Amino acid sequence: xxxxxxxxLRQRLGDVLTSLYGLAREAQPTLVIEVPPRRAxxxxxxxxxxxxARALRKAPRVIAQEVAAAVGPLEGxxxxxxxxxxxxxxxxxxxxxxxxxxxxDVGPGGGTLLREKTIxxxxxxxxxxxxHIGHLRNSAMGDTLVRLLRFSGVxxxxxxxxxxxxxxxxxxxxxxxxxxxxxxxQVEALxxxxxxxxxxxxxxxxxxxxxxxxxxxxxxxxxxxxxxEHGEGEAARMGAFVADHIVRCHLKTMARLNxxxxxxxxxxxxxxxQFWATAFDILKKNGSIYLQDDGPLTGCWVxxxxxxxxxxxxxxxxxxxxxxxxxxxxxAEGEDSKEKVIVRSNGTVTYVGKDIxxxxxxxxxxxxxxxxxxxxxxxxGATLFASTSxxxxxxxxxxxxxxxxxxxxxxxxxxxxQSYLQRLLKQALAAMGYREQADRSTHFAYEMVALSHATAxxxxxxxxxxxxxxxxxVSGRKGLGVKADxxxxxxxxxxxxxxxxxxxxxxxxEVRETAHRIAVAALRYFMVxxxxxxxxxxxxxxxxSFEGESGPYIQYAVVRAANIFTKLQERxxxxxxALIASLTTLPETAITSGTDADDLWAIVLxxxxxxxxxxxxxxxxxxxxxxxxAFALAQGFSAGYHRFPVVNExxxxxxxxxxxxxxxxxxxxxxxLELIGSDVPARM
RNA sequence: GCGGCCAUAGCUCAGUUGGAUAGAGCGUCUGGCUACGAACCAGGAGGUCGCAGGUUCGAGUCCUGCUGGCCGCACCA
Numbered sequence: 001x002x003x004x005x006x007x008x009l010r011q012r013l014g015d016v017l018t019s020l021y022g023l024a025r026e027a028q029p030t031l032v033i034e035v036p037p038r039r040a041x042x043x044x045x046x047x048x049x050x051x052x053a054r055a056l057r058k059a060p061r062v063i064a065q066e067v068a069a070a071v072g073p074l075e076g077x078x079x080x081x082x083x084x085x086x087x088x089x090x091x092x093x094x095x096x097x098x099x100x101x102x103x104x105d106v107g108p109g110g111g112t113l114l115r116e117k118t119i120x121x122x123x124x125x126x127x128x129x130x131x132h133i134g135h136l137r138n139s140a141m142g143d144t145l146v147r148l149l150r151f152s153g154v155x156x157x158x159x160x161x162x163x164x165x166x167x168x169x170x171x172x173x174x175x176x177x178x179x180x181x182x183x184x185x186q187v188e189a190l191x192x193x194x195x196x197x198x199x200x201x202x203x204x205x206x207x208x209x210x211x212x213x214x215x216x217x218x219x220x221x222x223x224x225x226x227x228x229e230h231g232e233g234e235a236a237r238m239g240a241f242v243a244d245h246i247v248r249c250h251l252k253t254m255a256r257l258n259x260x261x262x263x264x265x266x267x268x269x270x271x272x273x274q275f276w277a278t279a280f281d282i283l284k285k286n287g288s289i290y291l292q293d294d295g296p297l298t299g300c301w302v303x304x305x306x307x308x309x310x311x312x313x314x315x316x317x318x319x320x321x322x323x324x325x326x327x328x329x330x331x332a333e334g335e336d337s338k339e340k341v342i343v344r345s346n347g348t349v350t351y352v353g354k355d356i357x358x359x360x361x362x363x364x365x366x367x368x369x370x371x372x373x374x375x376x377x378x379x380x381g382a383t384l385f386a387s388t389s390x391x392x393x394x395x396x397x398x399x400x401x402x403x404x405x406x407x408x409x410x411x412x413x414x415x416x417x418q419s420y421l422q423r424l425l426k427q428a429l430a431a432m433g434y435r436e437q438a439d440r441s442t443h444f445a446y447e448m449v450a451l452s453h454a455t456a457x458x459x460x461x462x463x464x465x466x467x468x469x470x471x472x473x474v475s476g477r478k479g480l481g482v483k484a485d486x487x488x489x490x491x492x493x494x495x496x497x498x499x500x501x502x503x504x505x506x507x508x509x510e511v512r513e514t515a516h517r518i519a520v521a522a523l524r525y526f527m528v529x530x531x532x533x534x535x536x537x538x539x540x541x542x543x544x545s546f547e548g549e550s551g552p553y554i555q556y557a558v559v560r561a562a563n564i565f566t567k568l569q570e571r572x573x574x575x576x577x578a579l580i581a582s583l584t585t586l587p588e589t590a591i592t593s594g595t596d597a598d599d600l601w602a603i604v605l606x607x608x609x610x611x612x613x614x615x616x617x618x619x620x621x622x623x624x625x626x627x628x629x630a631f632a633l634a635q636g637f638s639a640g641y642h643r644f645p646v647v648n649e650x651x652x653x654x655x656x657x658x659x660x661x662x663x664x665x666x667x668x669x670x671x672x673l674e675l676i677g678s679d680v681p682a683r684m
Numbered sequence: 685g686c687g688g689c690c691a692u693a694g695c696u697c698a699g700u701u702g703g704a705u706a707g708a709g710c711g712u713c714u715g716g717c718u719a720c721g722a723a724c725c726a727g728g729a730g731g732u733c734g735c736a737g738g739u740u741c742g743a744g745u746c747c748u749g750c751u752g753g754c755c756g757c758a759c760c761a
Contacts, residue, residue, distance in 0.1 A: 038704090085704065351760070419687090529709095549709040550709090560721070639725065641720080642724075
């Protein structure tokens, strides 16, 4: 871990800049710390002298020289020198650096993040059909964000929002009742004996066609939706059953990928517990929304869309936010001002309204709470809770029910097509005067997953494979897409073949377990290796490949590092703790002098940067930063693995320091893989 | 029309508080298993960073304009 070194350097250099040039902390440039391109130049580099050159009327090189001369001894730092071009280069004390980290003296910590309760909402799949590949990007990104935050010491609550009262559930209910003519009892029997989520997948596509064949049938959908919203009759009971059962299917699918949740929040509970009514009162009193009495939106409660906010962050210039309350005035001034309907003229609330209520609740601003019930068992054996409207089913405030909601920061993991609506949420908070909450309300947006042409063809979607675009869009509505479980199954099957071929001594169970771990690494790495703003053209062959830039490549590096210690034990009778202990007495030249030493050390230094990389990943909300880092580190290790033999090395000093490098890389890569939700098999 | 995102090697992508010679995977060509496991490694070829201005000691990165592509801007969610 490198951040403690950064902190030490910033502290001391800040002092030096003050005493040398009379610069107060506020007057100093941010002390950017980077890694020089080659180890011979140093281990850390600071370019602040360039920035100060003008203000101090001195050449960067002179500043760097003066600072270097004034720094004095610093723990863990071998020397600091000014480069001819003006960089200040820092050389670390290599052997003590690695010893301290292997001894566990330097763990994660020292970051600058807000360590207060944070809610991350992700997954939120409509509970009406099987999860598909597109959903996996959401869940993989969201879960990795959660792990990154927790690694950084932030307490996180993971929520999965379940839209059990929406049109998509209604559509499947329509399919069962009107196309398949099934009773609730028959549907229950079906669910008990089939892949229910797959059945609903197909049924949903049929319902879409059924509507298209006769548009008048859309009235049935409207009636069914109304019945579900009001909890009336067979349709409502069937809707509840479908949602519950499909959610359990989704949980199983996600659990296969090491993804789970603290709480399921059900939209139906938001309705039944009148969360909206409460939020509505607040917004009305505040003037944030008002009844439109003129024009096409007559009879609707609408919210003024603030153009300043529409541009991005709800950053507050005092001029921009003070008069927000009087938006109730006529639209006289704003030629391009818009209104968003929150409550329809028929009195029903839109999705935005429900979301506003939910967002208020997440921040503890609603003055109301759900009841809670145990819903399922989590991966680690703990209880997954779900919201409920019924106090009788609730476990109350005792029995170990955590205090849900009431967070200081909220991340909503939702695809970028919903950016506009997510901005409305921020605006609603800001308009209410909850400026801080608006600022800490973050839309974690990402682009969609499409299919490559080859994969689209492979799945038989020929008609959709237009040639003018580099990818084919998936559509749950048309049943066009790759189901998550199918993909996971194929990955496991493929990996099983490989593992079986390479490890004849493994039992079938061991093969399967190993293949599963490899499949998870492959899939989850693929889902996070691209930056959020990129559309992924999913290609089955590329995803199934375990070579090159992949999760399994990283796992393979860790397995090899582990094997070194197995062999060391076998041939030299030395285990990892003994080896680490021996580092204090053996010569250090293998890591301190010469080209080979520089290259060995470079791998160690890179391994130490995990905490720095995690901080960057969180600051930029870009899990791909971690993925790329883990791959590069594995790559560095793999190269070193060929160049620096351990077990076959005769020199005890070289052997020990090389092994120490392997031990540290192994630990850091294992942590990095954990952050993308992947375990490391013992063999592969 | 307004707003957001995207444009870097043949293909897919990194390059993240502006910094030292623009990197990686795939593909392609050459070489390496008498093994700490070749799911690997070494090396070659491959780039006017969409275009034009601007800011700066320094721009793939920041600003302005433009071009091309995608997505939003519902009394759907």
